Amino acid sequence: MSETISGSRGLSIEEPLIFEQDTPGQSGVDLPEGPEPVDDRLGGLRRRNPIGLPGLSEPTVVRHYTRLSQKNFGIDSVFYPLGSCTMKHNPRLGEKMARLAGLADIHPFQPESTVQGALELIDQTAHWLKTLTGMPAVVMSPAAGAHGEFCGLMTIRAALEDRGEKRFRVLVPESAHGTNPASAAACGFTVDPIPATAAGRVDLAALKAKLGGDVAAVMLTNPNTCGLFERDILEIAAAVHAAGGYFYCDGANYNAIVGRVRISDLGIDAMHINLHKTFSTPHGGGGPGAGPTVLSAALAPYAPLPAVVHDDRGFRLVEHAAGSGARPCGRIKGYHGQFGVFVRALSYMMSMGADGLRQAASDAVLNANYLLAELSSDLTPSFAGPCMHEALFDDRFLKDSGVTTLDFAKALIDEGFHPMTMYFPLVVHGALLMEPTETESKDTLDRFIASVRGLARRAKAGDGADFKAAPVHTPRRRLDETTAARTPVLRWRPPEK
Ligand SMILES: Cc1ncc(COP(=O)(O)O)c(C=O)c1O
Structure with a gap:
């Protein structure tokens, strides 16, 4: 050892x-030495023996x-082309704000009068999200993007129940993130996939053909997971509304369009925003994150509680809808959402300003297009550019080289870079999805491009045999990611007597 x-x-x-x-x-x-142990009087709770x-x-x-x-091999030490897909760089200012005693040391059970500042902070974060998207309502409690999807679909279900309509089908593009069908299924809907066109976008004709009186919603990701803007979005919104369904947008990729596209202009009824992606908050190891969900006027009455309101009595937390006319779909999380994440997101929004957020979106798209343009001659881009915030390649350039997408990604680690997203989206073979985000400099991108190019040329020249053993310069070597049988099965065993 x-x-x-x-x-x-x-x-x-x-x-x-x-x-x-x-x-x-x-x-x-x-x-200092404590008093003699007194385990007899405490029912044996205090030990005489050392606890090891x-x-x-x-x-x-x-x-x-x-x-x-x-x-650790992560965003704080190396370039991380997983980008906002996992999380972007977290400005240290946000961390500093989140550690302020007045924000860090409060408790959700404190009386409202003692946490007016915290409630105002939630309200202000909500205000920014509503202003940026143009949407009339936002639910702040979802704890991640997937949870935001669940929240949006629960409001859709509540609205349908209120209308007395039995609609059970949710249309989800094939290229969607796995959480989309999972959220729809968790809300009791049946998932019906929509195929993609050869150009990487939703097949509008196929979508229209699937619409009908049993369709509850269409879930569209825009920009989609191939890094492309869904240009037919207005027509999709109109078609689903004409069929009596709701239009859900997966806003995980909002980073590419924040400040440039007003969500309310797109006919969207519900959209979650992954704060860790667009607003630079941490999401390490899957949490804690936050996925506030903006809602249209049609869905706002069904928003889950609690909600922060501001009136002549100050900031209040509304926990019950009685007498308000609202018909909330319930409560989806304990307390009021991920408060520490809101602190960081608001600090990011305020320090960037609206113009800064808009600039960040442009820079994220510019950086991804730089990768796409520079690497297109050595790798195989899956779709014609320009792209949005991420550049998608597939494994055709590795054909007959004996090197797989996995080997390629592992070899990149030895070059000092974190691998890109691999094998997703599923609509292309052996995907290599690169998202640099706005924070990377041209110098970093150029070093990354040089390494990727070098590896691609070696693989194509038949010199990629040692990629199979990569990474060799890391504290841990390659894990066997292919053999399910190696996954240990943990079984509970009764404690030994
Ligand atoms: C397109 C898309 N939708 C949904 C999600 C789920 O978000 P979260 O990880 O916050 O649950 C992700 C996460 O990567 C995503 O990329």
């Missing part, structure tokens, strides 16, 4: 467990966790 081998960054590959670094008698604190914590000095603990953190 404690064998040390030098990795590319001069780090020990194996880090002993904190328990293996136990030096009995060492401690990071020097506490390792003896460690403070520097040993700090170094252990610092070394572990340095093994």
Whole structure:
């Protein structure tokens, strides 16, 4: 376990467990002796025997966790062309704001009068989202993009129930993120896929042919997961409305159009916004995130509670709809949403300003088009450009090379770059989806382009055999991502007597 081998960054590959670094008698604190244990009087709750914590000095603990953190390969250490798909760079200003005691040390059960500032902050964040999208209402509680989808579809279900209509089908493009069909199914709908055209966009004729009196909603992602703007969006909105359904937009890719496109002009009834993507908040390891969902006037009465309102009594949290005329679809999360994420998002919005957000969208699109243009001669772009915020390539350029998309991505790690999104979207073979975002400089993009080009040329020249072993310069080598049988099955065992 404690064998040390030098990795590319001069780090020990194996880090002993904190328990293996136990030096009995060492401690990071020097506490006064306590009274004699009194376990008889406390029903045996206090122990006489040591509980087996390792003896460690403070520097040993700090170094252990610092070394572990340095093994991370992520956005704070290298270029990360997964882009806003996972999360963008988080400005440190947002982190600083979120740590202000008046924001960090409050509790959701505090009386409203003591958290007026926090309620105002939620209200202001909501105000920015409504202003940017032009939509009349927003639900702040969803805890991620997928949760926002669930929220939007629950309001659609409530609206349909109110209309007394039994519509159970939701049309979802083949290229959609997996969360779209999952959310529709979780809300009790049946998912009906819409094919894509050869140009990577929704097949409008196929969509229209599927519309009918049993269709509850169409879920469209725009820009879509191929990095293309769905140009038929107005016609799609009109068609689904004419058929009596609602129009849901997956706004995960809003980063590409924020400040440039007003969502309310597109006929959209509900759209979630992944704050970690567009508004630079953290989403590490899948959470905590936030996916506020904007709603049209038709769906606003069905929005789940709670909601922050502002009146002559100050800021209030509305927990019950009684007497308001609203028919909320329920409550989808404990408390009031991911407050710490709102702090960071609002700090980003206010520091960027409306013009800055618009500029960020333009820069994100420019950066993706730079990658598309520079790499098109060595890789195979899946669709004709220009693209929006991400550039999509497939694995045709690797044909007969013996190198797969996975090998290519792993070889990129040895070049010092995090891999791009692989094998998604599913509508192209062996996808390599690159999203640089607006924060990357031309210099970084040029270094990335040079590495990708070099690898592509090596693969095509038949010199890619060692890609199979990549990465070799990382604390951990390649995991077997292909053999399901290797996945450990965790089974509960009764404690040993
Ligand atoms: C297009 C699209 N829709 C939905 C989601 C789900 O968002 P979240 O990860 O916040 O649940 C993602 C996440 O990557 C996405 O890219």
